[in-house]
Amino acid sequence: MTLEQxxxxxxxxxxxxxxxxxxxxxxxxxxxxxxxxxxxxxxxxKTTTIRMLVGLIRPTKGSIRICGHDLVREFEKALSCVGxxxxxxxxxxxxxxxxxxxxxxxxxxxxxxxxxERVASLVALTNRLEDKVRTYSLGMRxxxxxxxxxxxxxxxxxxxxxxxxxxxxGIREIRALLRSLAADKGMSILVSSHLLAEIELMCDRVAxxxxxxxxxxGRVADLIAANREMELTVDRPDAAAELVRxxxxxxxxxxxxxxxxxxxxxxxxxxxxxxxxxxxxYRAQLxxxxxxxxxxxxxxxxxxx
Amino acid sequence: xxxxxxxxENETIKMIRRRRFAIVLAILLSILSVxxxxxxxxxxxxxxxxxxxxxxxQITRYENMLRRDSVNASWARSLRAEKARLQFYLDHDxxxxxPTAPLFARTFANAAGFLLLxxxxxVLGSDxxxxxxxxxxxxxxxxxxxxxxxxLASKLMSLYIFTTLTLLIGxxxxxxxxAIVLEPRGWEAPVFSGFQVSERGNLSFEAVRQLPLWKxxxxxxxxxxxxxxxxxxxxxxxxxxxxSSAASIGAMLSALIGGTILxxxxxxxxxxxxxxxxxxxxxxxxxGQAPPYDGMSLLFCIALLAVWAVGALAVAFTVFTRRxxxx
Numbered sequence: 327m328t329l330e331q332x333x334x335x336x337x338x339x340x341x342x343x344x345x346x347x348x349x350x351x352x353x354x355x356x357x358x359x360x361x362x363x364x365x366x367x368x369x370x371x372k373t374t375t376i377r378m379l380v381g382l383i384r385p386t387k388g389s390i391r392i393c394g395h396d397l398v399r400e401f402e403k404a405l406s407c408v409g410x411x412x413x414x415x416x417x418x419x420x421x422x423x424x425x426x427x428x429x430x431x432x433x434x435x436x437x438x439x440x441x442x443e444r445v446a447s448l449v450a451l452t453n454r455l456e457d458k459v460r461t462y463s464l465g466m467r468x469x470x471x472x473x474x475x476x477x478x479x480x481x482x483x484x485x486x487x488x489x490x491x492x493x494x495x496g497i498r499e500i501r502a503l504l505r506s507l508a509a510d511k512g513m514s515i516l517v518s519s520h521l522l523a524e525i526e527l528m529c530d531r532v533a534x535x536x537x538x539x540x541x542x543x544g545r546v547a548d549l550i551a552a553n554r555e556m557e558l559t560v561d562r563p564d565a566a567a568e569l570v571r572x573x574x575x576x577x578x579x580x581x582x583x584x585x586x587x588x589x590x591x592x593x594x595x596x597x598x599x600x601x602x603x604x605x606x607x608y609r610a611q612l613x614x615x616x617x618x619x620x621x622x623x624x625x626x627x628x629x630x631x
Numbered sequence: 632x633x634x635x636x637x638x639x640e641n642e643t644i645k646m647i648r649r650r651r652f653a654i655v656l657a658i659l660l661s662i663l664s665v666x667x668x669x670x671x672x673x674x675x676x677x678x679x680x681x682x683x684x685x686x687x688x689q690i691t692r693y694e695n696m697l698r699r700d701s702v703n704a705s706w707a708r709s710l711r712a713e714k715a716r717l718q719f720y721l722d723h724d725x726x727x728x729x730p731t732a733p734l735f736a737r738t739f740a741n742a743a744g745f746l747l748l749x750x751x752x753x754v755l756g757s758d759x760x761x762x763x764x765x766x767x768x769x770x771x772x773x774x775x776x777x778x779x780x781x782x783l784a785s786k787l788m789s790l791y792i793f794t795t796l797t798l799l800i801g802x803x804x805x806x807x808x809x810a811i812v813l814e815p816r817g818w819e820a821p822v823f824s825g826f827q828v829s830e831r832g833n834l835s836f837e838a839v840r841q842l843p844l845w846k847x848x849x850x851x852x853x854x855x856x857x858x859x860x861x862x863x864x865x866x867x868x869x870x871x872x873x874x875s876s877a878a879s880i881g882a883m884l885s886a887l888i889g890g891t892i893l894x895x896x897x898x899x900x901x902x903x904x905x906x907x908x909x910x911x912x913x914x915x916x917x918x919g920q921a922p923p924y925d926g927m928s929l930l931f932c933i934a935l936l937a938v939w940a941v942g943a944l945a946v947a948f949t950v951f952t953r954r955x956x957x958x
Binding site: 377381383384405408410413417420421425430433474 | 776955
């Protein structure tokens, strides 16, 4: 992992305001071509962390390097690799979509009209570009915000709650867009959300953040595989447990039910072996713990929303 | 890396699109129209009047007022100065109030420079930063690869441009609107300025200069421009310090009006001469009106205003570049 290329490295980020520690020693890194999820309840420190990543808030401690540039010392170089939406996609409501894109393009150096057409068509906003932003729905503003973030072809895209305000079809489109930006353009995308299903569908890796700390970081696929369990209801649980242990697994027993981590193939073999040994299998079910269950376990059962 | 002219272009577009400048121009036009019309009516009535008798009457009125005990020291000082000024015009057989369009445009610098123009600049400037906070667009503006000081500098530059335009268009409107109803010629008319009040309250004529009106107007507009640049600098600081546009415009308005009241209510508290509002009516002081406190020469006022502007900008840039931007 350390040999892999990184686009953004956050090290030991800490923000203390007064005597409250809002973000406490957060470290993570982004790699090219991956979608990284920031998962946590409201008030966990997601937005404060994101605000530090894009230079809105000065960290009390810690450092941020983006594309090899230190955010404090090489602010302009570091941020020219980043496109972002922080919290709500607030754009100038008294200007049209195109004028907004031109405004932010000017801040990058110059206005290139093909570039504006390109980002507008990526988020399917071309036919509303001449309308004032105040006439836009929240979903359209969200898409205009993403278009703005894509100006200048950044290597890192940071989106705070990108699914907010979008209808299910819109969410699917944005998810597909982000996946393709990561896969085809090799962008690193950091997405924050308090919606677990969203992260599960969109992200390659996830950091679970709670009370300003990262509780765990890992691949979404690994987390899911590690949380797959077999549940068997049998007539003779002791004999069945013996067999399961023989296959190198340690089952938990509840009455006539055994529970143990297992994949599909192992389960099929086990059922055949049980039947051959004369143990009756009444019910067999593969149980997948959702990210939500893992999250609740990790955060001590506090409400997610 | 980033082009500063493009940043100024952005700020200029936003200023126009927020309709701030349109509002300012509309206010200027409507106020000037009313005043020009009133001047026209005055002219009609003056046609068959004896201005010498009127000036003499005014002088007598000042003398009567001065005899009363209730007149406080600083008011008495300006009354005496005004009286002597009128006497001077009378002695030289010049009607001080014959309204012409050039004279009207010249007077605009004094009359509007006192409160109207600073208020309009406050309207332009006070939300140039705080509107971005209120609308949430600061999060985008400050996460672009542009250093914060450059962003504030571009806002300041744009504000200075619009301040200059406001004064320029105000002057042109004053001339244009009044030229419809008043005599449009008269830029060459002589103007006397530089009346000084000596320590004993007498008017000293030593420094009096006679200038053609156009030259005098240029000087007055130049001084007013400087005063307005100072107002713009202070209002951008307020805009940085206050989160809401209403609060920053309100703070500016109360400073302007409060400072004016202060000089009237407690003229003996001379420390108030260090307030920027005391020094703000530069064209008035240039034309010979006595400043409210002792020791306020024109040069002192200019220096004081410069110090205020530099201080305000120092605060604005320090706070703007250092602060954390929360939601």
